[in-house]
Amino acid sequence: MKDIFDLKILIVDDEKELIKMLDGILRKEGFWRLTSASTCEEAKERFGAEKPDLVLLDVMLPDGDGFSLLKAFQMKREVPVLFLSAKDEDEDRLLGLGLGADDYITKPFLPKELILRIKAVLRRSYFPVKRQTEEKPIFRLGETQIDLNGGTVTTNKGQICLTAKEYALLEKLYENKGNIVTGDRLCQAVWGEDLYGYENTLMVHIRRLREKLEPVPSNPQFLITARGLGYKLMGVKDE
Amino acid sequence: MKDIFDLKILIVDDEKELIKMLDGILRKEGFWRLTSASTCEEAKERFGAEKPDLVLLDVMLPDGDGFSLLKAFQMKREVPVLFLSAKDEDEDRLLGLGLGADDYITKPFLPKELILRIKAVLRRSYFPVKRQTEEKPIFRLGETQIDLNGGTVTTNKGQICLTAKEYALLEKLYENKGNIVTGDRLCQAVWGEDLYGYENTLMVHIRRLREKLEPVPSNPQFLITARGLGYKLMGVKDE
């Protein structure tokens, strides 16, 4: 995975002095793939040639404004943009952010703050937050390994797949590992309905799960029945 | 993939009035999974229970400060945070951003700007930029070599190209190699929409992919169906 500092940054501003300053600040901070432009024309050319990963964009440019430049960039491809502006008008800020800019900073700004904001934008743009729901657990029951991502059960005899209902059941039992889960709650998880009518069906599925999980299905070690109460999953070792 | 408006937001502020206002603004804008807290204690509880996708955090709280709360959140898991503060001290802004906050907004703020900044943060955090320069993977499925750069499949019989949809499907499956990908997620990846209405279309594309990837398409070795759950790509060997 690329490091944040390997990302390419394009600076667009007509004040040569400012560019020089920004360049210095950014380099000192560890960024090194920097390009700059002082006109819209030049910016478009650089954008196409360098394919920067972030653009710092002044709103006022000699041959046009930053807003239309932003649109031009976005037309080509998605890129994070930070506006730098001398004008602190509400209207401009709203316009810039509304067009899809990632931040809008008004001059004069603290170098430190600029750096932090740049980092924040880069971090989120290229190293997104992992959603909770992405990763499902992997765990062991004795010698058997269960992977809920792939829906597989691996024993020394080989790998088998879980069916939809088996998966739903096992997932629910795993959520409540060590604790008794009532028949009702299991049915809720699998069929979304009440237990009524599914009592026997549930048992059959439990049996099938045991055939996949237990060394001796008739003498279960892990998927234990709690008579009159429900079932529970014991001996879970998380990986 | 989840829509931006389905994301859960936690608001932490001790001014009840402000919470009410924020709640109103956000709801009007389309956000609906909102929770609020007015103390650190409560915030931690809500954070654990609701698992929000974004936190709006006031810096000053009756039983602590926002900065330590931010640290507490980050300890648990990565989450985007926007600071709201009445204080516009440079020091505070730098501290907040330095701790990893995604934005720092000072009160009073324009509702419109807040919304735009929230959207910017959510967009970047959960819908990251696809990098151009990034090298796409090349991998093998048995004797078959797949190059996602050129979108080609090379077997001993020759080289064939993937179509747009086949490519999108395979890319998504590859991202989750070994894991089950639900029909919904695949549709999101290919059409950006919900599964509804595309069920059959998806199947046809899966079939086409199999015809290109599998020695015997009707008896797939790599693109496996997990009945009632989805599909998964097995036996990937990266090059």
Next chain:
DNA sequence: GTTTAGCTTACATTTACATTAATTCTCACG
């Protein structure tokens, strides 16, 4: 010993997926 709750097995049914072909869409090219 009786009762009750749960187990087990075989078999019927259903559902989800596979398959094929026909139709519609898309877009490069003349």
Next chain:
DNA sequence: CGTGAGAATTAATGTAAATGTAAGCTAAAC
């Protein structure tokens, strides 16, 4: 602006795995 080839979608039908059902069985509880 048509035209045509390839791609995408829709529709119709087939099929096997997953699920549900039922009937007989077993073992714990009292």
